[in-house]
Amino acid sequence: AQTVTQSQPEMSVQEAETVTLSCTYDTSESDYYLFWYKQPPSRQMILVIRQEAYKQQNATENRFSVNFQKAAKSFSLKISDSQLGDAAMYFCAYRQTLQGAQKLVFGQGTRLTINP
């Protein structure tokens, strides 16, 4: 079964600096999708970025980028120029096909604090 591990329960960073959140996963599949979701105190899970495993190029979305290491099964998120609004829980997720359904398998999350 696929598992997703986030080894950093909490991280903090100074405003305007860069922070990297770690994620590792376990799978025997060769083609899959990985995601980073952000969950602020409002509770709504917001998609930050996604990566397709067959693409070697790392995905980027403005200040957010990933370091995807397929052989190491590692998928870290880098946030540049951190802003106060980036404070939230961040979840790494793997998409798995189950009985025809596309389910997301989430890690335990990393709580990111931004210090002004």
Place this chain on the structure above:
Amino acid sequence: ETGVTQSPTHLIKTRGQQVTLRCSSQSGHNTVSWYQQALGQGPQFIFQYYREEENGRGNFPPRFSGLQFPNYSSELNVNALELDDSALYLCASSQGQGARETQYFGPGTRLLVL
């Protein structure tokens, strides 16, 4: 905002009762998934509905059931509530079943079972 809405926002029930949670999908989306998020945990997949049929289920007992309507809105029903059912329940909609489809989440319903 994702366009996915859920109701109610909060709910308090007692053990043994039944509860119905509702989800309205983003316009154009025909697939809805439900997740349970216990405090301090990542969400866990309950089941998914595609065109009104359940097409995948996680490790949840049969007292967790669902419906999807022709307008693609959805309900999650939980019977015989237990204390451990206290959690945030999230629904997510997507446009179809393809592996490329992204799931967009609603704000969730916080359920407390006493």
